[in-house]
Amino acid sequence: MIVKVSFAAVRETRWYGYVIRFFFGGAITAIAGWIAHSYGPEVGGLFLAFPAIFPATATLVASHEKRKKQSKGMNGERRGSDAAAAEAAGAALGSLALLAFAAFAWQFLPKFRSPLVLAAATIVWMLLSVIFWVLWRRLKLSRIRGRRHKHLSAQTAH
């Protein structure tokens, strides 16, 4: 269970990938502001967690992995989908931590200065995301070991 930092992935990502994310991120921020302006903060707040950039991110990740596989002469379709599915699984864990971000901001924004509250809420999100990821990874590994142990026991019995 090792998390690696890789600058190669940033260099390999095409420039239009960042432009697309900039565009979608900016668009949803502007739209959330417009919705809050038109329909009130209760409705506008829902869109602070709208998955606007996920379709673009999943497509870029899938096409990047597919290209890598195809450069080695293999069909990368399944690899691309699996990579995007892994991103989605990670985002699901991150969204659980996002609940804590929202709760923290809701409770503390009226009481303290907003830059401090938002910085603290972001740290809370980051810490909880990592904790959830570690727990999920351990659960997954223990399930795989359990299945492997069962399979080996079944083979030994025969």
Add this chain to the structure above:
Amino acid sequence: MTRARSRRYTRNLSRFVTEYSYAVSMKWVRLLLEELAVRFLVGGAIVSAFAVIGNLFKPKTFAGLFGAAPSVAIATLAMTASKEGPAYASTEARSMLAGAAALWAFCVVAAILLKRTNLKAFASSLSAIPVWFACAFALFWIAIR
């Protein structure tokens, strides 16, 4: 006042009201567009920053955490708190709870579609967006409204 003078007076008054309303409404439209442009630039920059940070990490599931980063929320809440006040921003953060829960449901459905079906990444993600709307507005109706 003669009839001709009163007609002229009424015509000038109505022209003044129309032009003044137009100028006021155009000013509001211009202010709104300026605000939206600022939100677009700030939101886009923060989302891109989190995307770059997410790209640095392996494995993909860890990098995926940054797909649910509060980038849009940070940009929006910071600008809203400074413009409308912290109570307004706090109300938005409360509704964000429902949006975040809906995001979890969206991600789970998208992951299942990507892993278990032959749908491409974009189609799988788009197919899961109605799930977000259904969950977000259902939770909003039940718990937040």
